[in-house]
Amino acid sequence: MPSKVIEISKKKERRKKSRSFPFLQKFRVHPLFLLVGVWYALKGELFLFLLSALVAIQHECAHAFAAAKLGYSLNRIVLMPFGAVIDGDMKGISLKDEIFVALCGPLCNLVTAVFFVALWWLAPTMYAFTDTACYSSLAIALVNLLPAYPLDGGRILKCALARAFLKSTAEEGKAEKKAAKICRIVTLVFAALFLVGFILQCVARQPNFTLLAFGGFLLVGAFGNRNKTAVYSRMDFSLKKALKKGVEIRRVAVLDTCPIKNALRFLSKGSYLVLEVYDQEENFLFTLPQNELSLWFSNSSSPYETLGELSKNRTFFNKNVNF
Secondary structure: OOOOOOOOOHHHHOOOOOOOOOOOOOOOEEEEHHHHHHHHHHHHOHHHHHHHHHHHHHHHHHHHHHHHHEEEEEEEEEEEEEEOOOOOOOOOOOHHHHHHHHHHHHHHHHHHHHHHHHHHHHHHHHHHHHHHHHHHHHHHHHHHOOOOOOOOOHHOOOOOOOHHHHHOOOHHHHHHHHHHHHHHHHHHHHHHHHHHHHHHHHHHOOOOOHHHHHHHHHHHHHHOOOOOOOOOEEEEOOOHHHHHHHOOEEEEEEEEEEHHHHHHHOOOEEEEEEEEEEOOOOOOEEEEHHHHHHHHHHHOOOOEEEEHHHHHOOOHHHOOOOO
C-alpha cells in the first residue's frame, strides 16, 4: 500500500471527528411493547405511542454516541412499553465520564424540544404538526432526570455521591456501595409516590395505569440488575478490511503520557492512523499503528492507562509493533 502522509487543517479535522465505527450492535423489541402498542391502537392513540417510542430511541442513541466518544459500543437497546432501556455500566469508566454519558440522553431530548419551540417562533403554523413531538421530548428528558435508579438522574446521583464520598475515603468500593444504598432509598421513595398516586386515582375512579407501570419499573430498578454484567464493550477500530483497498495514512505525534482514551480522538474517517509516541524530552519511543491501537484498547484494564504504561506490558501487543 503506497504511503501518503497527509496534513489536515484544524477545520477539516473537526469535520472528520465523526467515526465510521458501529456504536450499536443489537436492537430488540420487548413483547410487552407490542401489547401496549395494540392497546394504544385500540384507544386511537397509536401515533402518540409510536412518537414516544421514537423519542426514546433518540434518547438512547444519544447515550450510544456519548459512549462511542470514549471508545465503547453498546451491545443492546431494548424497546420497552414505556421507553427504551440500556442495561449496565461501562467497565473501567471514571465517575465523571459516566455522568457525561448519562447526561447526554436527557440533554439531547431537551435540545430537540428547544428546537421545536424555536421553530414555532419562525413558523407558527408548524405548531399543530410538532407540538406532540416537542412535549414528548420534554417529558422524557424531565422524567429521566429524576434522581431514581435506573433512570439517568439516578445514575448521575449515584456517581455524584460516590465522587463526594471518595473525598473522605480512599476505598472506591466502599464509596460506591454507600452511594448505591442512598440511591436505592431515593428510588424506593419515588416508586412509593407513583404507586400511592395510582391508588388515589383508583379511589377517584380515574385510574392511570401509567403511574402503576412506572412505579413498578422503579421498584424493579431499585433491587434488580445488580448481578448482571455490563452490556457495553470496547469498540474495534481496526481497518483490516479497508487496507485491502488502500487508505491514506495520517500521522500524529503524542507523548507517552497520553491516555489511550484520548488517543482515540485522533481517529478519523477515511484514513489510517499512525501514532508516533515520544517521551517528555521529545525523544522518539515507538510507532503505534491503528490496528495495534485497537488491540491495546480492547485489552487495557482501564481506558485511562497511558500509552507509556501499556507499552511496558508486551502481552497486549502484536509482534509486528515497531519499537
